[in-house]
Structure formats: C-alpha cells, structure tokens
Amino acid sequence: MNPLSSYFDVAILKPDMSEKEVLAAVESCLPYQPCAFCVRPSDIPLLKPICNENRIGLCVVLGFPHGNQLTISKVDEAKRYISEGVDEIDMVCNIGWVKSGEWQKIREDISAVSSFTRPAGVLLKVIFETCFLTEFEIEQLVNVCVNAKADFVKTSTGFNGEGAQDEQVKLMLKTADHRIQVKPSGGISSKERAQALIEMGATRLGVGYKSIPVICGDANPDKKDAGY
Secondary structure (H helix, E strand, O other), X not given: OOHHHHHEEEEEOOOOOXXXXXXXXXXXXXXXXXXXXXXXXXXXXXXXXXXXXXXXXXXXXXXXXXXXXXXXXXXXXXXHHHHOXXXXXXXXXXXXXXXXXXXXXXXXXXXXXXHHHHHHOOEEEEEOOHHHOOHHHHHHHHHHHHHOOOOXXXXXXXXXXXXXXXXXXXXXHHHHOOOOEEEOEOOOOOHHHXXXXXXXXXXXXXXXXXXXXXXXXXXXXXXXXXXX
C-alpha cells in the first residue's frame, strides 16, 4: 500500500456516471487501499459490499452540492444513510446562511445531524466551499463546526472554484487548533500536492478517482481530473 493512500477519501461523485463506470472507478482504486470511497447516496447499496469485503470506509455526501436543504431533510438523510451502514458522512453547510452571518442557524443545522452521527460512530465532515468565503467566514465556520460536534471541516465539494488553496487550508488548520480535523479537497492531482497538504497538518484528502494512480506514481497526470 502506498503510504499516501491511507489519507485518501476517493471521490466518485460525477452526476453522469453509470453504475458500470462507478464500479470501474472503484476497482481501479482498490489496489491502493484508500481510507474511504466518497460516493453518491444512490450508490450506497452498490458499493457497501465491496467496501466491507476490502475493509475500506464508505462515505456518502449529504445536502450535496449546495447545502440549502431544510435541516429536517438533512437529518432524515443522515438517519437513512446510517441505517444503510455508511461509515462517514460529508455534509455541505448552508452556504447562503454563512454569507448571511446566520451562525446560530448553521450550528443548529450541523448539530441536528451530529446528534445522530456521533452516537452511531459515523464520522461527520462539514464541507465549506471555501471559494465563496472570506477569511472571517472561514474562521467563524470552523468554530461553529467545533461547537456543533462535527469531526472534520472540509474545504470544497470539488465542483466549484479551484478547490483546496494553501492559505485557506492553513487558516482552517490554525483556527481548528487540533479541536477538529481538516480535510482539503478538490484540485489535488499530484504526489507533491498531496504531500504538501499532509505536511501542513491535513489528516484526510479528498481526491478524484482518476488522480489516485497519478499521485501514487502509476500513471501520467490527467489535467482533466483537476477536481472530482
């Protein structure tokens, strides 16, 4: 196993992928033994047996990709995914509320989900979409996620902006101050980039499935797979 691969949450999230393409993406990454596959909700039944057999975590996105569902809808999603046996949930925060400064609403939104994930032993990662946020908003949101008992803060969905940027990752790590873990995601497509983020203090990396062989040194870079 490549030592880098234990940090990887392999993103298989493109909306137009067929089930055959999803399975092929998973098979191509299995030899690297990543930490988890991060998948679309409808792919949970398809991939749960494979993840169990290979002892790889199954992560599902919630409120994806905009985070503007009703809180009760997010809770319902979380409960259903937990009942399906997922190991981790990557939840998009309500970006509109962040831009409105509605910190109490955001805390309640995340807490409502973590109140189910924590007792179930399911990790909760909150996606920020940092390309839309100011430094102040990033700092505030990290603190809200700590108070709401999330397990990770995550930079990006991979579908907006340039993904994980150094200054934003550093700010998240500084604000987190070991109270919550940090997952950069989006635009991580080289070994050097992955290593740099780990050296900064990231404990997970969200990486598109096509980039896994590239980062692990088994293929040439594919510029088309800059995100997810």
